[in-house]
Amino acid sequence: MKKGLSLKAAAIAAIVLVLPLSHPTPTAATSVKQWDSPTPLSSVLHKGSAQSSGLIKEPLEQIDGLMNTAVENGTAPGIVTFATKSGHIVKHDAYGYAALYKDDKRTEMENPVAMTKETIFDIASISKIFTTTAAMILYEDGFFQLDDPVSMHLTAFAENGKEDVTIRQLMTHTSGFTSWVPIYQQKGGREERIDYVLNYPLSNSPGTTYKYSDLNLITLGALVEKFSGMRLDEFISKELTGPLGMKDTMYNPPASLKHRIAATEYQPAIGRGMVWGEVHDENAWSLDGVAGHAGVFSTALDLGKLAHMFLNDGKYAGQQILKKETVRMLETNQLPEFPGSDHGLGWELNQGGYMDALSDSTSFGHTGYTGTSIVINRANHTTAILLTNRVHPTRATVSTNFIRRDFARKVADAIAIPIKNQEKAWFAGYGDTQNRQMTIAVEGASSIHFEAWHRIEQNSDFGYVETSADGENWSEPLLQLTGNSEHWTNYQLNLPEETQFVRFRYVTDNSVNGRGLYVRNLAADNEKLEPMKSHNEWILRKY
Missing domain, CATH: 3.40.710.10 (DD-peptidase/beta-lactamase superfamily)
Structure with a gap:
């Protein structure tokens, strides 16, 4: 594979701007815990914090804006929110x-x-x-x-x-x-x-x-x-x-x-x-x-x-x-x-x-x-x-x-996905009736490697991997993901001849979002890929 981007690859990669969202890294004791491996339950509820329960604080803080908007829009005169993790309020x-x-x-x-x-x-x-x-x-x-x-x-x-x-x-x-x-x-x-x-x-x-x-x-x-x-x-x-x-x-x-x-x-x-x-x-x-x-x-x-x-x-x-x-x-x-x-x-x-x-x-x-x-x-x-x-x-x-x-x-x-400190993953985001995409130039590569973790509404929302020779016309999916993965899963996909671009696409229906789709450790023919640009629906997350 050529190490440099072609003019067409550079043009596609520059379609939109990167939207960085940096989450603070949880403490070492909780940062690599699986989605379904929480800390032990306490016997009673007690006041806690995102840090004390191994959560990411930003999503919890964003709840305030959502609720205030709902009150202002007349959805309800008033609201009380309450969330706990392993007994921590x-x-x-x-x-x-x-x-x-x-x-x-x-x-x-x-x-x-x-x-x-x-x-x-x-x-x-x-x-x-x-x-x-x-x-x-x-x-x-x-x-x-x-x-x-x-x-x-x-x-x-x-x-x-x-x-x-x-x-x-x-x-x-x-x-x-x-x-x-x-x-x-x-x-x-x-x-x-x-x-x-x-x-x-x-x-x-x-x-x-x-x-x-x-x-x-x-x-x-x-x-x-x-x-x-x-x-x-x-x-x-x-x-x-x-x-x-x-x-x-x-x-x-x-x-x-x-x-x-x-x-x-x-x-x-x-x-x-x-x-x-x-x-x-x-x-x-x-x-x-x-x-x-x-x-x-x-x-x-x-x-x-x-x-x-x-x-x-x-x-x-x-x-x-x-x-x-x-x-x-x-x-x-x-x-x-x-x-x-x-x-x-x-x-x-x-x-x-x-x-x-x-x-x-x-x-x-x-x-x-x-x-x-x-x-x-x-x-x-x-x-x-x-x-x-x-x-x-x-x-x-x-x-x-x-x-x-x-x-x-x-x-x-707020519940961190299983990822180690300082690692990065591409997150497809949330939303109804979405068609979110990330396109990567892979000129001359014969295969692509990556890891994916997903919790997607079964048979209603899908993650796809597609290929293209020109960045405009796309193949039938090489891979379709739906439902829940228990762990990060390694994928190696052989690419058709003439493949110049690989596209990750996340499509949702008009209701219900799962935990989402994450992709990391992208490589083509064993050469690591670091997309310089991505579609603005995608968010770079660093845990």
């Missing part, structure tokens, strides 16, 4: 307002309430995780088996073709229930409305369809109450939130805490006005604020304790809430027959739509309609919790999924 910040409006016309309050790190949120459907966890505590005590018919324990359920619906199917949303019914419009009190759910007919045969439904968890909550002899809120306080020290987690918070609670929606149509300090969900409200599908109020720190308990195999601060085997059952995919709807017992699994670059086979989480989400990645001992009051003052707002994804992506980006 590496991000915990508040933005915007907990209460800002008096009505759905967005008339601002004279004295808005600022969001703080201690703000208490209506976490909406994340409440389902509390109900499922409560049920599994009773499972461990022998009250039921997962494949018991619900009607074995709740005789009122044995109506309208529901005789064979199992408890497992409630937890995995495969019972056949419809997604939602207006329980709050039914006459009677809490008991009568729960009976209405228990008697409600199915919309599909049990086990044939995945359909997320609040009715499943309302029924599961009724089972918890039947087995425990307590109302759901009492049992959860006694067996879960109390032992975990989740002092700011509760149903039906007292009026004395209103100043600490994020306001939600203005609901004059049902006589509620601005909902602030009461559960937002109308059905949960009609069930006296205590229901299996919604009703829990909590803070980011308290939810972090719950997440850490799951990461720590059911234990927190010396309290064993669940057995390790039970935790694994909760986070194991129960629905292989419904690809893309991976679901454990209560937990959603590997959902890139809001987990983004933290999403993989070890990730589990849940979202809430009020604008809340929790993501846990077991392989990396990482938790990312995002709490917003996006329904304040109206639910007619844009989806918060884009900031959920941005937040999860930045937390993932």
Whole structure:
């Protein structure tokens, strides 16, 4: 291979400018750790830093700009972020307002309430995780088996073709229930409305369809109450939130805490006005604020304790809430027959739509309609919790999924890929509907050598290696990468005759970004390549 660049090679190499992004090198003890080889978990959460947990600080610092922009753009009046790594709290910040409006016309309050790190949120459907966890505590005590018919324990359920619906199917949303019914419009009190759910007919045969439904968890909550002899809120306080020290987690918070609670929606149509300090969900409200599908109020720190308990195999601060085997059952995919709807017992699994670059086979989480989400990645001992009051003052707002994804992506980006101090790698960057490229002149070379590391959305995003004789017309890919690599992988590709240029190309679809594609140690015919210029979508990273 000629050592100098031809005029055409120089022209192609000079298409754009280099964008350097220099990350500080982590300490020697953590700099070469694999993506999936984190430091040991602590027994409890504690304040930490990027350095103390082996993370890169810049992505965590960039979260502030993203959240402030989301508040300014009206995505939500306020936000709290919370992230941990191996028990180190590496991000915990508040933005915007907990209460800002008096009505759905967005008339601002004279004295808005600022969001703080201690703000208490209506976490909406994340409440389902509390109900499922409560049920599994009773499972461990022998009250039921997962494949018991619900009607074995709740005789009122044995109506309208529901005789064979199992408890497992409630937890995995495969019972056949419809997604939602207006329980709050039914006459009677809490008991009568729960009976209405228990008697409600199915919309599909049990086990044939995945359909997320609040009715499943309302029924599961009724089972918890039947087995425990307590109302759901009492049992959860006694067996879960109390032992975990989740002092700011509760149903039906007292009026004395209103100043600490994020306001939600203005609901004059049902006589509620601005909902602030009461559960937002109308059905949960009609069930006296205590229901299996919604009703829990909590803070980011308290939810972090719950997440850490799951990461720590059911234990927190010396309290064993669940057995390790039970935790694994909760986070194991129960629905292989419904690809893309991976679901454990209560937990959603590997959902890139809001987990983004933290999403993989070890990730589990849940979202809430009020604008809340929790993501846990077991392989990396990482938790990312995002709490917003996006329904304040109206639910007619844009989806918060884009900031959920941005937040999860930045937390993932803080986890260094496996690369030694002072080494360099080319990173393809993040983004939807991208076509990012790096072109290298390889005049006369017969082969190219390189190493690649990637975590790419399986069969949706791709990395390609292509060749060209003129820099304009490109071959079919010599190599296609998708999915996850466990380690840096060496590649040697024989080049077609007349090859003058090699192009690395990274293509993404319109949603979900994995951890990305990295390339290093480029050589052609054993001669090291150092591209002088690259396309501006690519970033040179030095760890």
